[in-house]
Each structure stands twice: as structure tokens, then as C-alpha cells.
Amino acid sequence: MKIKRTYSEVETESLGYELGLLLKDEPKILILLDGELGSGKTTFTKGLARAIGITAVVNSPTYTIMKKYTSKDRFKTLYHLDLYRLEGVGTDFDLEEYIDGMGMIVVEWPYQVSEFIPKDYLLVQIKKMGDHEREFILTCVGIPCKRAVQYI
Ligand SMILES: Nc1ncnc2c1ncn2[C@@H]1O[C@H](COP(=O)(O)OP(=O)(O)OP(=O)(O)O)[C@@H](O)[C@H]1O
Ligand SMILES: [Mg+2]
Numbered sequence: 001m002k003i004k005r006t007y008s009e010v011e012t013e014s015l016g017y018e019l020g021l022l023l024k025d026e027p028k029i030l031i032l033l034d035g036e037l038g039s040g041k042t043t044f045t046k047g048l049a050r051a052i053g054i055t056a057v058v059n060s061p062t063y064t065i066m067k068k069y070t071s072k073d074r075f076k077t078l079y080h081l082d083l084y085r086l087e088g089v090g091t092d093f094d095l096e097e098y099i100d101g102m103g104m105i106v107v108e109w110p111y112q113v114s115e116f117i118p119k120d121y122l123l124v125q126i127k128k129m130g131d132h133e134r135e136f137i138l139t140c141v142g143i144p145c146k147r148a149v150q151y152i
Contacts, residue, residue: 002149004136005129012040012134015152016047019138020104022148023122024052024076027102029144030118032110035126040134041108044124045080052076052104060108066098077103083112091115120144 006012023029031048033041042060049058053071061067061082069078079099086093086109093113099105110116120142127135140149 002138002152004138004152006040006134006136007132009040009043009132012043013047013050015136016044016049017051018047019148019152020048020051022151023048023104023145026104026144028105030105030107030121032121032123033106033108033126034110034123036128039126039128041126044126044136045078045106045108048104048106049078049080052078054078077101079103079105081105081107083107083109083116086112089113122149 004015006015033044035041042058046058049069053073053076054069055072056069058069058080061080062084065083065086066079066081069080070076081098089112091114093116095116095118122145123139123141125137125139129135138149138152140146
């Protein structure tokens with residue numbers, strides 16, 4: 001487990017970027033972003049995306065469940081899911097229905113789906129400490145993210 005704090009939107013994007021650099025060579029990595037509205041989940045995702053060479057603007061996929069991005073060199077893929085609107089869906093959700101390959105999978109609001117318990121994931125819990133202060137608690141469950149959490 002690792003705890004980090006940021007004091008601006010730019011710092012949160014940078015933290016995402018640093019984490020993304022540490023994870024970018026993992027063939028498949030699932031990152032769960034848990035935090036209240038406006039805590040910085042999408043801002044953090046923008047940094048992750050930049051680290052793997054995605055140049056498109058990453059926005060919250062509010063009207064679709066999932067948005068897929070490919071890096072300029074085409075070697076990296078980001079699947080960005082926002083499950084906010086799936087509240088109460090319960091057991092009907094299958095992540096694999098949205099993922100058609102390897103890559104970095106980022107999920108905002110993972111706990112909207114009660115049985116969403118994958119085997120390996122990196123959990124990022126974000127707490128609003130003030131208008132501009134955010135606390136990030138990073139917990140690696142499984143193998144692929146251990147090193148990243150250690151070195152960030
Ligand atoms: N330290 C900080 N880190 C990130 N965002 C910050 C910070 N301080 C202030 N902000 C503001 O908080 C908001 C974060 O928005 P963002 O879309 O990233 O949140 P979110 O968690 O994805 O929200 P939602 O649940 O609506 O998808 C932005 O308006 C940003 O300017
Ligand atoms: Mg968001």
C-alpha cells in the first residue's frame with residue numbers, strides 16, 4: 001500500500017503519468033479508481049493515458065460505458081470505463097464484454113457493480129481532503145502492480 005497527496009489538478013495528472021510509466025509494459029493491467037464525484041478519477045486517467053502514448057483527449061465516458069484509445073504507435077490500448085450509470089445492475093455485468101484485447105483497463109466507479117471482484121487489480125482510492133487537496137491510497141491486489149506501487 002502507498003499513500004500520496006496532490007494539491008492541484010496538474011499534480012494529479014502527473015501522479016497518473018508516473019504510475020502509467022511504471023505500468024506501461026504490463027500486457028494487461030486493471031486499475032480501479034474509487035472516489036467521490038470530482039475527486040480526480042478522470043484527471044488521473046489522463047496522466048495514465050499520456051504515459052502510454054495516447055495523444056487524444058481523454059474525457060469521462062459518461063454517455064457510454066467504455067471508451068477505447070490507441071496510442072500513436074498503435075502498441076498500447078487504454079480501455080476507460082465509467083460505471084457510474086450502472087448503479088443497481090448487480091450481477092449482470094461482465095467486464096470481458098467490453099475488452100477485446102490486451103492493454104490498460106481503467107474503471108471509474110467499480111463498486112457500482114456489486115460483484116465486481118477481479119483477481120488481479122490495482123486499487124486507487126481517492127479522498128477529497130479540501131478544495132484542491134487529494135489523498136491517493138494505492139493498493140495492489142495480485143502480481144502485476146507490486147513493483148509500481150513500491151516505486152511510485
Ligand atoms: N488535487 C486535485 N486533483 C484533481 N482534481 C482536482 C484537484 N484539485 C482540484 N481539482 C478539481 O477537481 C475536479 C476533478 O475532476 P475529475 O473529472 O477528474 O473527477 P472525477 O473523479 O473523474 O469525477 P466524476 O466522478 O464526475 O467522474 C476538477 O474540476 C479539478 O479541477
Ligand atoms: Mg470522471
